[in-house]
Every structure is written in C-alpha cells, then in structure tokens.
Amino acid sequence: xxxxxxxxxxxxxxxxxxxxxxxxxxxxxxxxxxxxxxxxxxxxxxxxxxxxxxxxxxxxxxxxxxxxxxxxxxxxxxxxxxxxxxxxxxxxxxxxxxxxxxxxxxxxxxxxxxxxxxxxxxxxxxxxxxxxxxxxxxxxxxxxxxxxxxxxxxxxxxxxxxxxxxxxxxxxxxxxxxxxxxxxxxxxxxxxxxxxxxxxxxxxxxxxxxxxxxxxxxxxxxxxxxxxxxxxxxxxxxxxxxxxxxxxxxxxxxxxxxxxxxxxxxxxxxxxxxxxxxxxxxxxxxxxxxxxxxxxxxxxxxxxxxxxxxxxxxxxxxxxxxxxxxxxxxxxxxxxxx
Amino acid sequence: xxxxxxxxxxxxxxxxxxxxxxxxxxxxxxxxxxxxxxxxxxxxxxxxxxxxxxxxxxxxxxxxxxxxxxxxxxxxxxxxxxxxxxxxxxxxxxxxxxxxxxxxxxxxxxxxxxxxxxxxxxxxxxxxxxxxxxxxxxxxxxxxxxxxxxxxxxxxxxxxxxxxxxxxxxxxxxxxxxxxxxxxxxxxxxxxxxxxxxxxxxxxxxxxxxxxxxxxxxxxxxxxxxxxxxxxxxxxxxxxxxxxxxxxxxxxxxxxxxxxxxxxxxxxxxxxxxxxxxxxxxxxxxxxxxxxxxxxxxxxxxxxxxxxxxxxxxxxxxxxxxxxxxxxxxxxxxxxxxxxxxxxxxxxxxxxxxx
Numbered sequence: 153x154x155x156x157x158x159x160x161x162x163x164x165x166x167x168x169x170x171x172x173x174x175x176x177x178x179x180x181x182x183x184x185x186x187x188x189x190x191x192x193x194x195x196x197x198x199x200x201x202x203x204x205x206x207x208x209x210x211x212x213x214x215x216x217x218x219x220x221x222x223x224x225x226x227x228x229x230x231x232x233x234x235x236x237x238x239x240x241x242x243x244x245x246x247x248x249x250x251x252x253x254x255x256x257x258x259x260x261x262x263x264x265x266x267x268x269x270x271x272x273x274x275x276x277x278x279x280x281x282x283x284x285x286x287x288x289x290x291x292x293x294x295x296x297x298x299x300x301x302x303x304x305x306x307x308x309x310x311x312x313x314x315x316x317x318x319x320x321x322x323x324x325x326x327x328x329x330x331x332x333x334x335x336x337x338x339x340x341x342x343x344x345x346x347x348x349x350x351x352x353x354x355x356x357x358x359x360x361x362x363x364x365x366x367x368x369x370x371x372x373x374x375x376x377x378x379x380x381x382x383x384x385x386x387x388x389x390x391x392x393x394x395x396x397x398x399x400x401x402x403x404x405x406x407x408x409x410x411x412x413x414x415x416x417x418x419x420x421x422x423x424x425x426x427x428x429x430x431x432x433x434x435x436x437x438x439x440x441x442x443x444x445x446x447x448x449x450x451x452x453x454x455x456x457x458x459x460x461x462x463x464x465x466x467x468x469x470x471x472x473x474x475x476x477x478x479x480x481x482x483x484x485x486x487x488x489x490x
Numbered sequence: 491x492x493x494x495x496x497x498x499x500x501x502x503x504x505x506x507x508x509x510x511x512x513x514x515x516x517x518x519x520x521x522x523x524x525x526x527x528x529x530x531x532x533x534x535x536x537x538x539x540x541x542x543x544x545x546x547x548x549x550x551x552x553x554x555x556x557x558x559x560x561x562x563x564x565x566x567x568x569x570x571x572x573x574x575x576x577x578x579x580x581x582x583x584x585x586x587x588x589x590x591x592x593x594x595x596x597x598x599x600x601x602x603x604x605x606x607x608x609x610x611x612x613x614x615x616x617x618x619x620x621x622x623x624x625x626x627x628x629x630x631x632x633x634x635x636x637x638x639x640x641x642x643x644x645x646x647x648x649x650x651x652x653x654x655x656x657x658x659x660x661x662x663x664x665x666x667x668x669x670x671x672x673x674x675x676x677x678x679x680x681x682x683x684x685x686x687x688x689x690x691x692x693x694x695x696x697x698x699x700x701x702x703x704x705x706x707x708x709x710x711x712x713x714x715x716x717x718x719x720x721x722x723x724x725x726x727x728x729x730x731x732x733x734x735x736x737x738x739x740x741x742x743x744x745x746x747x748x749x750x751x752x753x754x755x756x757x758x759x760x761x762x763x764x765x766x767x768x769x770x771x772x773x774x775x776x777x778x779x780x781x782x783x784x785x786x787x788x789x790x791x792x793x794x795x796x797x798x799x800x801x802x803x804x805x806x807x808x809x810x811x812x813x814x815x816x817x818x819x820x821x822x823x824x825x826x827x828x829x830x831x832x833x834x835x836x837x838x839x840x841x842x843x844x845x
Contacts, residue, residue, distance in 0.1 A: 195691060195692060196690055343717065344761040344763075345757060345758065346781065347761070348761040370690070370691050372691075373763040373764065373765050374763040376763075376765035377763055377765055400765050410692060411691065414691050414694060414695055415720065416695075416721050416723060416725075417720065418719065418723060418747060418759060418762055418764050419766060420766070422724065425695050425699075425724065426695060426696070426699070427693055427694060427695030427696045427699075428692035428693070429696070431661070431663070431690065431692075431693055432660075432690055432692065
C-alpha cells in the first residue's frame with residue numbers, strides 16, 4: 153500500500169457543549185493513502201458528513217472538535233497538523249491541497265456569476281501571479297477535463313443541466329490540482345446514467361492526476377464498484393473498514409451485512425430481502441455499548457454494555473478491521489459464549 | 491387457481507393519456523404569436539391489475555410523477571381517458587372527486603412533508619376515516635378502526651403511536667403512517683410515487699415488503715413509481731420504462747431487467763450500480779450518453795434517438811409504435827419492426843458508427 157496522505161486519529165466531534173452535547177463522531181481512526189478512493193458509507197445521522205467537515209475545519213457551531221488529531225502528509229514527507237492551522241494557513245491549504253465537492257453541489261454555484269468568473273476566482277485567489285489570459289486558458293482546460301466543451305465558459309449556472317453543474321463543481325475542485333478531493337454525496341441528486349458518466353470520468357481523472365478521493369455516500373453498491381477501500385459508519389463510529397471486494401464478499405460486521413442486503417440485486421437469483429429491522433438511532437439517544445445492538449440479530453452479551461473497538465478481527469492478517477464483539481475475544485468481564 | 495383469475499382483473503386503466511403543460515408566455519412569444527407547451531406525458535397507456543404491482547421506471551423529468559398525478563385525477567387530462575373498474579371517469583371537484591379518491595389513493599415521496607407537523611397520528615388517520623365514511627359509529631368503533639389501521643402497517647403496539655406527532659417518528663414510521671392514511675379510504679388502487687427514496691437505505695426494504703404484504707392481503711393494485719430499476723425488479727410484477735414522456739418498454743419485471751429490449755432500458759440497466767460488475771468495466775462503453783431532451787420541443791421520431799447508439803434513419807422521423815416481443819414484453823423501438831430487413835438495419839448502424 154502506498155504512503156498515507158491523510159491520517160485521522162481518535163477524532164471526536166460534539167454538537168453543543170456541556171450536558172446538552174451530542175456526540176456526532178467518536179474515536180474515529182482513519183487513514184487515506186495516496187491515490188486511493190476511500191468510500192465512506194453510512195445512513196443519515198451516522199456522522200459521515202460531519203467527518204468531512206471536521207477534517208476540513210469547516211465545522212460550524214455548535215459543532216466542536218473535542219479531541220483527536222488530523223495530519224496531512226505532504227509529498228516531501230512533512231506532516232501538517234490540520235487542527236492547529238491558523239486562519240491564513242488554512243486558507244492557503246484549502247483548495248491547494250484539499251478540496252471538497254459538497255452535497256447538492258449543483259446548487260453551490262453562484263447563480264449571478266458565469267462559470268468563467270467562478271472558475272477563475274479560485275485561480276485568482278491562490279495563484280495571483282497568473283495572467284488573466286492564463287487563467288482563462290486554465291479554466292477552459294478544466295472544463296474540457298470534465299467533459300464540457302470550452303464554449304460553455306460564458307454560461308450562467310441556470311443555462312447548464314444538473315449534470316453539467318456538477319461537473320463544473322468537480323472541475324473547480326481540481327483547479328489547483330489538490331492531493332485530496334472529498335466528495336460528499338456528489339451524485340445523489342443525479343440520475344443513474346449521469347451518475348455513472350461522472351464517476352467514470354472521476355476515475356479516469358484520478359488515474360491521470362493521481363489525487364486521492366474520499367467518497368461519501370449512502371449507496372454502498374456504488375462504493376463497491378468505484379472505491380478501493382470502504383469504511384462503514386454507524387452512530388458516529390466506524391464499524392468496519394476493509395477493501396471494497398472484502399466488504400462485498402465477506403462483510404464481518406452485522407451492520408455491513410445488513411446494509412449489503414438492503415439493496416436488491418439487478419442480476420442473479422431473486423431473493424427475499426429484509427433490510428434491517430428498527431431504525432437508525434438518534435444522536436441524542438445513543439444506545440449503550442455497541443450502537444447497533446438493538447437492531448442486531450447476532451448480538452452477544454457484551455454488546456449492550458461494552459463498546460467494541462475497531463481492530464483487526466481475530467485470525468486475520470490485519471488488512472481489515474471491524475468493531476464487533478463477534479470477531480474479538482470477549483471483553484474483560486468474561487462473556488461465556490460456547 | 492381462483493386467486494389468479496381474481497387478480498388478473500384490471501382496476502385502473504390509462505388509455506392514451508396525454509398531458510401538456512402551458513409554458514408561461516414571454517413577450518417574445520406574444521410577438522411571435524406562439525404558445526409553447528411542455529409535453530410532459532404523451533400517449534401513455536397502462537393497466538393496473540388487482541393484486542399486482544406495476545413499476546413505472548424513469549429518470550427525473552421523464553414524466554413518471556405526472557402519470558401518478560393524472561391517475562389520481564389531480565390534473566385535468568389534455569387527451570386520452572382513464573377507466574376505473576371498466577368505466578371512463580372524469581372526476582372534477584367535489585363529490586365526484588371524493589368518490590374517485592376513495593378508490594384510488596396516492597402516497598407521496600416525502601413523508602416529512604406529507605404529514606402535518608402540528609397534528610398527531612390520531613388526527614391524520616381519524617380525518618381520513620371520517621372523510622371516507624369509515625369511522626364507524628361512536629368512539630369505540632373509531633378507536634378499533636384506528637388500531638386496525640396501525641396494525642396493518644405494522645406500527646405496533648398501536649397505542650404507542652396514536653398520540654405521537656410526526657416529528658417524534660422516524661422516516662420509515664412516518665411513511666407507514668402515510669400508508670395507513672391512504673388505507674383509511676379502503677382503496678382498490680395505491681399510487682406510490684417514489685415511496686422509499688427519501689428513507690434511510692436500511693429501512694427501505696421494510697416499507698417495500700409492507701406494501702407487498704398489503705397487496706397480497708387486500709388485493710390492491712399498486713403503481714410503484716421509481717428511478718431505481720433494481721428495486722422494480724425486486725418489488726414489482728411488471729415493469730414499464732418511461733423516457734421523455736413516453737413509455738418505451740414494458741413487460742414482466744424479470745424479463746425487462748434481464749433481457750432489456752429498448753436501447754434506453756439497456757442504458758439504464760448498464761448505468762445502475764452493480765457490485766458484481768467491478769471487473770468488466772470496459773465492455774460498457776457503447777451504451778450511449780448525453781442527457782434527456784427538453785420536453786418543450788421534443789425530438790421528432792423516437793425521443794431517444796439523439797442518445798441512441800443504435801439509431802437508424804427512420805428513428806429521426808417516424809415515431810416507433812409498440813412492437814410485441816416474446817413473453818408479453820414489448821418495446822417501442824424500430825429495431826423490433828419485423829418488416830424492416832436486417833440488411834438495411836445493418837447499413838444504418840454502420841453509418842451511425844462511422845460518424
């Protein structure tokens with residue numbers, strides 16, 4: 153595996169402070185390697201978007217980072233503590249090293265400015281030495297990169313279709329050739345045909361430019377196709393992390409298994425599917441122990457009192473990790489399970 | 491099987507239903523003396539049978555939700571007829587509309603918006619029962635009917651839910667309340683417009699399985715509108731595929747998803763996420779691309795021809811009629827015109843490929 157480009161360790165995020173605080177993220181450990189597509193899957197309220205915002209320091213109040221570290225590793229090996237960056241440093245870091253494509257990105261373009269002015273704005277801010285003609289040339293190049301003809305540069309957002317607006321957002325995120333692109337549900341609002349075109353293009357661009365992608369979505373079948381590794385979140389924690397094929401063929405956490413069986417297959421035998429009983433917990437009323445235990449069919453005694461840690465399952469080679477008592481020796485107060 | 495005959499009976503039928511929406515006229519339109527319309531739905535015919543689920547699959551903007559609203563008589567038709575129980579109906583407003591909705595109920599996509607936030611579950615359901623004259627006489631009977639409704643949508647124990655407000659329920663529970671409200675009218679037809687797309691993925695199947703269970707027990711005819719063709723395969727008995735306001739293919743769900751005939755259905759299936767396809771990505775390049783056309787001025791001939799990898803000359807000018815294929819499947823595509831010689835087809839394909 154290639155070297156890490158982003159390491160998150162023990163990250164905790166609360167919304168609110170004091171006794172009213174809800175814990176949106178708890179003890180997140182995650183590593184993004186250079187050039188890989190890391191999929192982040194989870195239902196609404198699982199904390200996947202909060203994670204993206206916390207890492208980019210975009211979390212707005214009442215969100216507070218209460219603990220943990222996030223390090224960005226430059227190509228020269230120098231590590232940057234993202235949580236300690238000052239405002240000017242942060243401004244230089246964003247877009248240059250790490251960019252983000254937001255949920256509902258189709259609506260993140262300013263309706264009263266042309267695509268040209270919005271694309272060159274990024275360049276103007278970060279590359280003041282560029283001439284105007286160079287900036288326009290770069291903007292044209294970016295549009296071509298995402299498959300839009302350069303003559304649409306003068307268009308206003310409303311003159312473009314949803315798919316094209318999404319591509320413009322991706323072009324903008326790639327403008328300064330960042331090392332990391334975070335995509336928060338980038339294609340949820342699009343139709344499947346357009347979704348596939350955009351993702352295919354993204355995969356191609358990644359091969360050409362070599363950036364890393366954090367891809368956030370609730371659609372795990374999409375992730376399995378497009379990402380290298382997948383981390384599955386539930387109730388503010390990562391419950392399983394493994395290669396995409398491993399997750400698909402051999403999910404270890406009962407929640408991952410349930411999620412995979414929540415999507416009807418397009419091919420193969422038609423089977424009766426059940427989804428997962430119950431509904432996702434609310435952040436303010438998180439069950440004790442493993443957050444998934446009230447919905448879990450395989451729960452053991454330890455589940456409702458002890459939080460399982462994310463670690464390699466017993467008898468594996470360490471390439472994957474799971475937070476589930478089924479795959480670990482019992483916790484301290486021995487649980488008899490024969 | 492007696493149930494089979496009972497189930498094959500057509501409850502609601504659309505015959506050549508068409509809906510055009512007028513576009514607001516600009517000053518330029520006034521000068522040019524033109525009236526522009528959005529051809530939202532053109533010549534749609536479909537049958538909903540008792541005890542079966544029919545899926546209507548299409549991208550956003552294909553007109554699938556308009557079809558549901560037309561079938562619910564929420565919009566007047568531009569052309570065509572709707573038949574309920576074998577009779578042509580034209581529900582206006584007032585009494586005739588109410589007697590129509592008693593038999594045909596609509597479930598909306600967003601359960602967060604379709605329930606009134608200031609009223610309890612009890613209020614929503616009581617109102618539905620009273621309006622449709624099923625509340626019974628006296629409080630006791632009403633209570634029994636409410637309990638029965640909640641039991642039917644598996645919100646048990648019912649007394650725990652009756653006095654809750656919508657914000658106290660999860661998305662899946664809210665959608666169940668919306669379904670219970672629709673069942674309050676004791677309808678024959680349920681029109682479900684994307685009933686699960688706003689719900690969390692892990693609870694979608696629960697709601698679909700509930701609808702299927704209701705279909706079996708109450709012999710409902712269900713129209714399931716969706717953009718997710720894999721869920722249509724899972725849930726529906728037959729599937730119709732809609733593109734740019736027209737139905738382009740129909741048939742048994744398994745046949746349509748496993749052997750799609752129309753190039754658009756093929757594109758839709760090739761685009762759907764499928765974990766099994768990780769390996770053979772390269773083979774999929776020829777399925778076509780582009781975007782759906784504007785419905786103000788839809789393309790002549792087949793509306794899919796500008797995106798179709800197999801488009802022929804006649805696709806640009808002539809509208810393809812419905813061609814019947816094996817096993818009850820049909821497609822509106824010139825590729826299946828028995829009269830067209832194979833040689834000419836081949837030539838055209840080569841020409842298109844050369845471009």
